Amino acid sequence: MTTPTATPVAAEPTADAGAFPRRGKFGQVVFHVRQYPIIPLIILLVMLIIPALFANLIAPHDPVDVNLRDRLMPPAWMEGGSWQYVLGTDRQGFDILSRIIHGARISLSISLLAIALGGGVGTVLGLLAAYGGGWVDNLIMRIVDIKLAFPSILLALVLVAVSGPGFQTVVLVIALLLWARFARMVRGEALAIKQQDFIARAQVAGASPVRIMMRHIFPNVVNTVVVLATLEVGHVIILESTLSFLGAGLVKPTPAWGLMVADGRALIVTAWWLFFFPTMAIVLTVLSMNLLGDWLRDRLDPKLRNV
Amino acid sequence: MQRFIFLRVIQSIVAILVISAVVFALARVTGDPVAILLPEDAPDTVVEQVREKWGLDQPIYIQYARYIGNFVTGDFGEAWAYGGVPITELIASRLPNTVMLAAFAWIVSAAIALPIGVMVAVKKDSAFDWAGKVVALIGQSAPSFAIGLILMWVFAVILGWLPTSGNDDGFKSIILPGVALGYYNVAAVMRLTRSSMLEVLDTEYVKLARIKGMPEWKVIWKHCFRNALIVPFTYMGLIGAVLLTGSVVIETVFVWPGLGDLAIDAIRNRDFPVIQSIVILFAACYIFINLLVDVMYAYLNPRIRY
16 A cells, blocks of 8 residues: 555564464454454444434433432342332432443543544644654654653643643543654654655646645555554543543543542442443443454554554 | 763753643643632732742743752752642652552562463463453553452452552552552563564574473473563563553552652642642653663664664
8 A cells, every 4th residue: 555565564473374374263263253343343332332322312311310319229130229220320319321321422522522633633743744854854753752751641630730620621631642643653654655756746746745745645644544543542531531530531420431430439338330330331442442443453554563 | 872872861851851841831821829829818918928938929931940950959849738848758758659559560560461471472372362362452441440440349348358448558458559550561561472472482492492302391481481571571661650650540549648649639739839740750750761761772672773
């Protein structure tokens, strides 16, 4: 795709490309399941996408409906539980299941917005650095270096402390954490493409720099951007829930998964369902998102394997 | 080589200066710190006095220069929220706990990840290998607070073997936070050990050792393991930095009285001098460890040159 000689990098030296794959029986089974990421896709649909799109329709209760009579109800299958609240209720009598369903909407919208913003800015800066060269390249890459030298959770904490928690802050802060990786990756790819004949020909034909970047270079790096964006979704969900958990993300009573876990932490001894179900929601979603990202990477852009 | 080290050192110093300037500026953008310090109806003379006392009547670049000057000599200023305690004392009382936790987590991740990584490589593609992959995958998919809480729930609440939080129980109380903090790195180190073991297992000298009739355990642990160790070990150095910042989350989960816990407290109280000091300290450690690893790497692998 980029260069005719580019070959996918094998992950392991002994990995087989030949006719006789040396896999154990168990490995074979897993290999076939992994051909298509069916299980992760189903989990993602059930855990993230469907709840996010139709939260109002499928959630049995209002996620912020205070119901003091039904406080701290255990899940339905335990003693004292009721099928009215399948996964139990929290200290305010909020229905856990409904909050998890609405939380999916928050996680998904934050990841999409933050990645669109951070990935977009990073891609543009990466293209500029690669095509502009010289001091532009130097300036952008030094900023990237400094950004990558900074521990990201701390940077996020400081920024949130300064600008106050909330949805917009979280999106902006996460975007600010993400752009550098996109910029670095896109620059690397674009530098290789810049050397090729068709770019020189476009220049000779009189195409403007903007046109060359957008029409000639960008389509060749778009796979990398898409794969990186997919791989980052899980990362963003972890970041967002960590920030919320630390009290530096979204604010109560927003049904964010990280906030629910933080709430449950205090009652872990008496009411385990408060922390357990949102935790599982986070882990399962991120896990399947990562599996999907790995699969997409192997399909679209095997070069990224070592990232 | 010397030129490379020199450039990297300069680069690191610049990075620390830029970061500290950014954090310093951010802390000031939020508005007049005096407004946070004093009640709204404080008389003007008191406001003036406080400004003068904290040096807030000077231009910001002088404040910054003064701050950095003091910082280098180990004077971090005074905390606002803790009744004017010197921050140096505050940090000195918390630092040993964080270092202890990070060191324990480091040992845990090495002790678990290295042997498992080797075994998984030797039994490549067996069910054992896949189990290892699953463990690694979970390690990368679960946020550290989730791992911490699940460990706490199982071992402290259900089984009751270990305390849920705090550091009053001596060694017993460090186990859960240490394992939770180290877990993420277990996954990464395990994968690295596996792939570098696979590479070594494929070399000629390992084949020769086998042909000689050397017992398999000796081949693996004496010939392969030592050679495969370079890559994961370099990474283990880098982890020191990750563990330090990871402690922010884990300390909050387990109410471990370290620097991370202090940082979160300070953020809740909007105590900027404390936030500033901790963040700059952490960033400096992070950058310094990265620098060390880079330099070490350049020694170990002469192909890397800038």
